[in-house]
Amino acid sequence: MNAAERTTDTSCLMRTYRAYSRIMVRGAGTRLYDQDGREYLDFLSGLGVNNLGHCHPAIVEAVQRQAATLIHACNLYGIELQLRLAEELCRRSIFDKVFFCNSGAEAMDGALKLARLHAWNRGERKRTGFLAMEGSFHGRTFGAMSVTSPRKVREGFEPLPAEARFARFNDAAHAAELADDSICAVVVEPVIGEGGVIPATREFLQALRELCDARGMALIFDEVQCGLGRIGWPFAYEHFGVEPDIVTLAKGLAGGLPMGAILARGDWSATFQPGQHGATFGGNPLSASAALAYLGELFDKRLWERAAELGEYLTGKLRETLKPMQCVKEVRGLGLMLGIVLDREAAPVVRKALEHGLLVNDTAERVIRLLPPFIITREECDRAVEILHECLNDVKDDAVKA
Numbered sequence: 322m323n324a325a326e327r328t329t330d331t332s333c334l335m336r337t338y339r340a341y342s343r344i345m346v347r348g349a350g351t352r353l354y355d356q357d358g359r360e361y362l363d364f365l366s367g368l369g370v371n372n373l374g375h376c377h378p379a380i381v382e383a384v385q386r387q388a389a390t391l392i393h394a395c396n397l398y399g400i401e402l403q404l405r406l407a408e409e410l411c412r413r414s415i416f417d418k419v420f421f422c423n424s425g426a427e428a429m430d431g432a433l434k435l436a437r438l439h440a441w442n443r444g445e446r447k448r449t450g451f452l453a454m455e456g457s458f459h460g461r462t463f464g465a466m467s468v469t470s471p472r473k474v475r476e477g478f479e480p481l482p483a484e485a486r487f488a489r490f491n492d493a494a495h496a497a498e499l500a501d502d503s504i505c506a507v508v509v510e511p512v513i514g515e516g517g518v519i520p521a522t523r524e525f526l527q528a529l530r531e532l533c534d535a536r537g538m539a540l541i542f543d544e545v546q547c548g549l550g551r552i553g554w555p556f557a558y559e560h561f562g563v564e565p566d567i568v569t570l571a572k573g574l575a576g577g578l579p580m581g582a583i584l585a586r587g588d589w590s591a592t593f594q595p596g597q598h599g600a601t602f603g604g605n606p607l608s609a610s611a612a613l614a615y616l617g618e619l620f621d622k623r624l625w626e627r628a629a630e631l632g633e634y635l636t637g638k639l640r641e642t643l644k645p646m647q648c649v650k651e652v653r654g655l656g657l658m659l660g661i662v663l664d665r666e667a668a669p670v671v672r673k674a675l676e677h678g679l680l681v682n683d684t685a686e687r688v689i690r691l692l693p694p695f696i697i698t699r700e701e702c703d704r705a706v707e708i709l710h711e712c713l714n715d716v717k718d719d720a721v722k723a
């Protein structure tokens with residue numbers, strides 16, 4: 322594209338995102354490039370999507386090959402690659418069946434429908450509500466928003482279609498208090514992402530498992546952000562040793578193409594009947610081909626082990642270099658899903674990092690979130706820590722807002 326064809330005009334886009342200060346045009350490995358040819362070290366991976374880095378050869382090859390073979394062929398017919406992908410996900414996990422959709426929110430929406438239908442089919446027709454967690458984020462469709470707690474997401478859109486209560490995260494007694502016989506499912510992110518990168522405790526998830534078993538509720542894990550290798554295991558539930566009934570996946574699943582999935586086991590996997598759920602693009606050949614390529618890389622190269630090892634290295638470096646700074650309260654997270662908790666707003670630091678060529682983002686106001694691709698090197702980790710140190714140094718004398 323020559324300079325004359327370039328546009329920076331955003332006036333035709335709805336303003337759902339903050340004003341852009343950069344327009345990205347190309348990616349390669351751990352780097353992203355803007356319209357002016359500036360290079361960025363990408364420690365955000367398209368918000369936890371490009372786990373293999375940008376334009377990984379395995380994904381590019383799978384997409385190019387499939388684009389020339391079959392891009393779309395509706396779900397009224399079997400789609401060979403979708404069948405293979407479902408088989409692969411079941412073989413690699415504890416689940417029996419899969420439903421494919423296009424995003425994390427859509428996967429959560431479907432999972433909520435599944436849990437409610439399961440209760441209905443058992444004759445428990447008043448069991449329609451959900452128990453979710455304070456600080457959780459599950460997406461922006463009406464259903465997913467119903468189980469998302471922050472006011473700023475919900476405000477202006479209520480009443481929301483699904484009734485939900487919110488328990489304090491990592492507080493099993495509070496969850497037990499709220500889980501009466503109006504609740505059909507408990508929904509939880511094993512590691513809260515948007516809410517500030519907060520891992521659940523093993524004990525908490527185990528207590529939720531026991532609560533669900535005792536009170537006839539489904540246990541749904543939202544692994545959209547923390548699954549598929551990011552926290553050092555193929556599936557996040559494996560890290561905690563707690564088995565949910567239903568898991569939602571998206572983000573990294575198809576290496577950058579849109580794809581979400583609901584995985585379910587036992588009775589839950591046989592709940593939906595023809596006509597009760599669907600998605601035109603769900604499991605389309607192009608996304609399925611990319612997803613098979615992603616899973617191929619993940620499992621052949623055991624990339625979750627790399628995520629665990631690099632995560633440990635990066636956490637160590639962040640703690641060593643940044644923790645002594647007064648404005649840094651904590652470095653937390655698992656694998657390559659990390660948060661630097663500040664005593665002030667994180668957005669100015671994130672803007673400075675961008676100026677220095679490092680992509681990270683701010684979440685839950687005071688947390689800098691890092692979601693680097695699994696292919697980063699130790700040297701790149703060192704460089705990112707160096708840049709963050711410099712940026713935090715720049716803001717350390719700024720006044721802290723209460």
Ligand SMILES: Cc1ncc(COP(=O)(O)O)c(C=O)c1O
Binds near residue numbers: 510
């Ligand atoms: C844990 C979790 N669930 C669901 C979603 C929603 O996914 P999507 O944006 O693909 O709808 C997100 C997105 O950030 C997420 O982090």
